[in-house]
Amino acid sequence: MQDAVTTTRRRGRPSASGGAEGGGEVQSLDRAIALLEVLALSDGMTLSEVARRAELPTSTVHRLLTTLERRGLVGHEAETGHWMVGLGLFRIGSAYLRIRKLPEIARALIRELSHGVNETVNLSLIDGPHLICVAQVESHAAVRAFFRIGGDLPIHASGGGKAILAAMSVEARRAWLGDDQLKRFTEHTHVSRRALQVDLASISERGFSIDDEEHTPGMRCVAAAVLDEWREPVGALSISAPVVRMPPERIADLGIRVREAAQRLTTRYSGL
Known part of the structure; x- marks a missing residue:
């Protein structure tokens, strides 16, 4: 009975001691x-280049590459002898594109950024001529910026909207803006x-935009675009x-902070 107890373990799990074979597989x-x-x-x-870069014996690399080739994860050109990533790897990687959600990926990052600067941080997506706030971490200051989740801002008169426009191609930008006169919201709005x-x-x-009271008097904003794998x-x-907490001398520092955070989010979202 004792032997049965000591040798029983959950199905599908390795023994606690592992073993040479398990370690070799890992x-x-x-x-x-x-x-x-x-x-x-x-x-x-x-093959020799791969082995040198990976710092592994050529025989080991050839064995592993051959196995990966059978699974379609790498390809091999007999004419040149070159090895490269295979279509199977693309199929696996594309699964991430189907399930990724920018607000979920950004959640921890925007919380970290908000706590670091003690100001309200928003993640916004573009929808036609408007910018939609989809995630937010509010500042704990008594007087702070607030935008309702799901609320919209005009793309030409918001920090996030202008950051996105600046990252677009000229053709895409023209299509988003249209040909009409831009609406004025304050005396600082670009019309x-x-x-x-x-x-x-x-x-x-x-690398970052500045909304200098262009939509709401008394409020300023700095923003940077998040890009996909096509750099769009x-x-x-x-x-x-509020303007009193974002004077001109603080704009540059906050702009650099939001630019760096957007670059990190871009990497997490698209791998760039």
């Missing part, structure tokens, strides 16, 4: 993943497309605060 898996990472950085490599285009050029250069904007991160 090591082989780790090495195979390393080879895929090496191949992903190139359009094609010879001519020429003035807006000048602002967008500056945004492209510094899918949303924007923004930091909003």
